[in-house]
Amino acid sequence: MDASRTPALPRARTLRLLASLTVLACSAALLSGCTKDSSSSRKDGATTTQAAVPQVANDLQDAYLKVIKEVLPSVVQIQASHDLGSGVVYDDKGHIVTNAHVVGNEKQFRVTTANNEDTLTATLVYAYPEQDLAVIKLDKIPEGLKAAAIGDTAKVEVGQIVLAMGSPLGLASSVTQGIVSATGRTVSEGTTDGGTGATIGNMVQTSAAINPGNSGGALVNLDARVIGIPTLAASDPNLGGSAAPGIGFAIPASMVKTIADQIIKDGKVTDSGRAALDITGRTVVDDNYRPAGVAVVAVKSGGAADTAGIRPGDVIVKVGDSDITTIISLSEALAAQKPGDKTKVTFLRGGSETTVVVTLGEI
Structure with a gap:
């Protein structure tokens, strides 16, 4: 998603999820009006229904307005030298959490x-590309700066109404609306268009529009709590890589809090909470040039794979119940695990298949 498509607006960074998307067949429920008989012979019922529908709509609108008034002041626009994104005020000390791909190397x-209306300046505290998160800090804290309330990811449910707040295409303080359409997604970013290449687990999928510049902003529930940081939108290779409408992903609030708290306290991430095999690997192909596994190039001495007996030259083809064909599929399988978990790893060595139990390490 390139902001050059809208030359009148600031250039914004876009990430695309280069993955094939399954077309989901959905049924739409239509609210039908009263029949002639019900409106004429059941006047009491008709009157009640007609009054209730606008009231429900007004109540929902009031809820939206309340949330926007509560949270939008905590969502900022971040301008790097060439790129633009969003951020969320994390505390009253001027710390702002955003995506690592928003800050880049700056x-x-x-x-x-x-x-x-005044433009403030901020300095990078630390960027953690492995989870596509970063924290910057305002050089001067303006009067009235308000931190956002961070929600509980465990309470996020499919169907919840959410609002995405940020600066899509440079349009500051914009709000879009949708629902949580899935939870627990594992998503791999590309490295083109400024992506970090990170594989991120437990992401929140939403139908709220996420456009260039939304990255790093806030995905908010109707309790006015941030439940995720919008990070990327899906793209469909079958449509020339264009954005797939209504499919966006946000880093869950629990991970945001875990990483941000460490950065603010220690100036870096000391405990990633991400599982690792402690290897360096590369994708290998079969005789038909199709991805067929991950070849182990190097093994960390004393690490998870080394302790389990995995050696350089082995080709990993399965982790747990997940078939492994590429380095990305390996990362996605590990993203669903935690450090210290025990999992079965199947690999090929000298034409023979071997399965071992590995106690996973930590990135």
């Missing part, structure tokens, strides 16, 4: 808040 940024 150290200094310009920040605009929703209720302050």
Whole structure:
């Protein structure tokens, strides 16, 4: 998603999920009006129904307005030298959480808040591309700066109404609406268009529109709590790589809090919470040039794979119940695990297949 398509707007970074998307068949429920008989012979019922529908709509609108008023002042626009994204005020000390791909390799940024026309400056605290998260800090804290409330990922459910807040295409303080359409997604970013190449587990899938510039902003529930950081939108290779409408992904709030707290306290990530085999690997292909596994190039001495007896030259073809054909599929399988978990790893060595139990390490 390239902001060059809209030359009147600031250039914004886009990530595309280069994966084949399954077309989901959905049925739409239509609200039908009363029949002539019900409106004429059941006047009491008709009157009640006609009054209730606008009231429900008004109540929902009031809920939206309340959430926007509560959270939008905590969502900022972040401008790097060439790229633009969003961020969320994390505390009253001026820390702002955003995506690592928003900050890139830069150290200094310009920040605009929703209720302050003055451009502020901020400095990078630390970027963690492995989870596509980063924290920057305002050089001067403006009066009235308000931190967002972070929600509980465990309470996120499919069907919940959510609002995505950020600066799509440079349009600051924009809000889109949708629902949580899935949870627990494992998504791999590309490395083109500025992506970090990270594989991120337990992501929140949403139908709320996520466009260039939304990255790093807030996905908010109707309790005015941030439940995720919008990070990327899906693209369909069958449509020339264009965005697939209504499919976006947000890093869950629990992971955001875990990583941000460590960065603020220690200036870096000391405990990733991400499982690892402690190997360096590469994708290998079969005789028909189809991906067929991950060849182990190097093994960390004393690490998870080394302890289990996996050696350089082995080709990993399965982790747990997941078939492994590429380095990305290996990363996705590990993203669903935790450090210390025990899992079966199947590999090929000298034409023979071997399965071992590995106690996973940590990235």
